[in-house]
Amino acid sequence: MAPKPLDYESLNENVKKVAYAVRGELYLRASELQKEGKKIIFTNVGNPHALGQKPLSFPRQVVALCQAPFLLDDPNVNLMFPADAIARAKHYLSLTSGGLGAYSDSRGLPGIRKEVADFIERRDGYPSDPELIFLTDGASKGVMQILNSVIRNEMDGILVPVPQYPLYSAAISLFGGSLVPYYLEEEANWSLDFNNIRQSVAAARSKGITVRAMVIINPGNPTGQCLSEANIRELLRFCFRENLVLLADEVYQQNIYQDERPFISARKILFDMGPPMSKEVQLVSFHTVSKGYWGECGQRGGYFEMTNLPPKTVDEIYKVASVSLSPNVPGQIFLGLMVNPPKPGDISYLKFATESKAILESLRKRAHIMTDGFNSCKNVVCNFTEGAMYSFPQIRLPQKAIEAAKMAGKAPDVFYCLKLLEATGISTVPGSGFGQKEGVFHLRTTILPAEEDMPAIMASFKKFNDAFMEQYEGYGGYSRM
Amino acid sequence: MIISLYSDAIARACEILDLLPGRETGAYSHSQGAKGLREAIAAGIASRDGFPSNADDIFLTDGASPAVQTMIQLLIRTEKDGILCPIPQYPLYSASVTLHGGSLVPYYLNESTGWGLEVLHLKNQLEGACSQGIAVRALVVINPGNPTGQVLSEENQKEIVEFCRKDGLVLLADEVYQENVYAGDKKFNSFKRIARSMGYERDELSLVSFHSVSKGYYGEGGKRGGYMELCGFSTDVKDQIYKVTSVNLCSNILGQILSSLIMNPPKVGDESYESFTAEKERILSSLARRAKALEDAFNKLEGVTCNKVEGAMYLFPRLQLPNRAIKAAKIANAAPDAFYAHRLLDATGIVVVPGSGFGQVPGTWHIRCTILPEEDKIPALVSRLRGFHSSFMEEFRD
Secondary structure (H helix, E strand, O other): OOOOOOOHHHOOHHHHHOOOHHHOHHHHHHHHHHHOOOOOEEOOOOOHHHHOOOOOHHHHHHHHHHHOHHHHHOOOHHHHOOHHHHHHHHHHHHHOOOOOOOOOOOOOOHHHHHHHHHHHHHHHOOOOOHHHEEEEOOHHHHHHHHHHHHOOOOOEEEEEEEOOOOHHHHHHHHOOOEEEEEEOEHHHOOEOOHHHHHHHHHHHHHOOOEEEEEEEEOOOOOOOOOOOHHHHHHHHHHHHHHOOEEEEEOOOOOOEOOOOOOOOOHHHHHHHOOOOHHHHOOEEEEEEOOOOOOOOHHHOOEEEEEEOOOHHHHHHHHHHHHHOOOOOHHHHHHHHHHHOOOOOOOOOHHHHHHHHHHHHHHHHHHHHHHHHHHHOOOOEEOOOOOEOOEEOOEEOOOHHHHHHHHHOOOOHHHHHHHHHHHHHOEEOEEHHHOOOOOOOOEEEEEOOOOHHHHHHHHHHHHHHHHHHHHHHHOOOOOOOO | OOOOOOHHHHHHHHHHHHHOHHHOOOOOOOOOOOHHHHHHHHHHHHHHHOOOOOHHHEEEEOOHHHHHHHHHHHHOOOOOEEEEEEEOOOOHHHHHHHHOOOEEEEEEOEHHHOOEOOHHHHHHHHHHHHHOOOEEEEEEEEOOOOOOOOOOOHHHHHHHHHHHHHHOOEEEEEOOOOOOEOOOOOOOOOHHHHHHHOOOOHHHOOEEEEEEOOOOOOOOHHHOOEEEEEEOOOHHHHHHHHHHHHOOOOOOHHHHHHHHHHOOOOOOOOOOHHHHHHHHHHHHHHHHHHHHHHHHHHHOOOOEEOOOOOEOOEEOOEEOOOHHHHHHHHHOOOOHHHHHHHHHHHHHOOOOEEHHHOOOOOOOEEEEEEOOOOHHHHHHHHHHHHHHHHHHHHHOOO
């Protein structure tokens, strides 16, 4: 009998090294419990529509018409769809070479890339070249493509924030590179600590690692901070001096819940700083339709924009993109609509603006409810969610809890999160999935559960947490759990 | 009231929404794809093959291409890991093997026997690779073939199954053209059906079957919908595949829905059945006619032979180019078939892909052309092609 061709042992080692906690142990356990009939509140991933957020009407109308062009021939179409949605649908259909079922250019439809370029120009005040904008099936695919291009071998290092969204660590493992961590300062609202960054780079270099790129996530995931302009400037200067390409994950740029630090793109700041930096620093910026107030995760729409990358490099990236033929066309249309939404005067503008505003205001409220709720719990300290979609409270676990976790063979925050899940049905992601300082524990939850459910969820959490703390801070090993 | 929607389409849409988290197409689904949609696909596979299929073995992906790339990535550890790929092949395979740092181990399809796959040749190639220290991990078979268009016989498929079992290879079965079969005497059989009908149970053959919504009679390439069905893999291997796919969260929901629809189309008695079937027949019969028309046209050209297009969507005619043309190509620093293809493009606006892009027996030249130009445009196209070809042959006549 011949050996099994694909044993666990003979798998690509890099695949085995990949860890992605967002859909890992806690999520799998939560899914099991859900199958058994337990009510689960999934706060493990930024997935707004799964938690009751309604899609915006206008984009759905446009895409529906694009998907079913025979509707446009129906004499009654104006009774069901507003005129501007009909016009937009016809426009997008005219950009395709045969409707939504035809592969587009591997970089995405030129007309939509132009819309993206125009959006970037309006947002930042600097022109943008559609030829340097590639549409992708979600931003994650773009991130993976760029990291695959940058990482040559295990001696290539990528600076990644800790805590980080674990797409970055997973991709680095998959492509066989080295993760060079830099720690965000929790006590200073998760801001950048340049001393720490310099130390990390020096330590990596002393091990023979060539540090090639730096990732920033702004607004932050899981940490939610909005970087200050000063921070971003210093960061760009750092990349310039150290010869790093900056990878700017800006997918949460619409999710801003405070007014002191609005979103400013890394590209705008780079161009504000003028030459030589504006001509030398290499930058790739990522955006998506999955977040913001759109939340269209299931469509898989996103793009990356390249700044100061040489033409030959751009050609290679294009070549690799072409192996997958084209990003999905409906996702591209969602992206076009997101960067070029209804304007004042358009028939659909009022409804669109009302829907968008309502979502953003509610997210802002929920950011506050959650932060305040966590801060009212024993041994829990939580920075305010300035942006993005998550809350990342620090859980100060008592020594006895840490010991109990060890006995159970679990990391302390995994132990806590599993108990939380079993007691309350709240499915979170333990902080160890994102990285954290040694001995400091967190969990990540989203701020996405419906506003009316929030008070009950926070009360449920508080009840569990305070009892947990009492149990493990208290005397003896008595357990009610 | 818009009347262009059939009631069964509306009912199916409601059913599908019930299978999605939050009843929303805008939410991430399970990383393998929404369970209910996978169940529909499993049912479709079972009904096609007559053997059961399991929703947990199915991974829905943004087209078949990412699924192929995932498997190749999993299989390649170092440059000493090899994947047996057909020559000519659809270059996704060579590109993926290169991208993931492995070795492509070629096996040549036999043009003189209708692009037949000879197992003896496979064995030789395998042994040759092993003697060079290459660990051959998998065999890629594209059936119906791309660019070659052949549909494998059941006999051939059985030999291939035996070969993979005996030599411990994963069989990667690219079956995206399963609905495109034009030869009356040929039929598509999935490798899964063949293996099961030979008596091999799930864990007796490691098989990955790929399918897509991009081809067939639906041709929804722009939607990026597809899946792979994995049979004969241990749980810990499947867990690793799940883990890697979960980093991208999930494939696009509309593509997932389309995959479930192609495997579960309207049935007899459904309101849409007649119009759906009429549309399907119209498309497939037109494809068959176009395949024949273009095949005949190429075969009438001087020095050109074109194998029968039994399936898929392409013609892969062989060009016997005069020596002077080959010399001219060398001077222009181009492969002869690329040289021909450029001239063809410049003269007629017809875009083809040179055979060197797919691999071919050294010293032979081909071009790949699709059978997809609109039927009423084909006579004009053929006439332009004929005109170009005769003046090219005149120009370079020895």
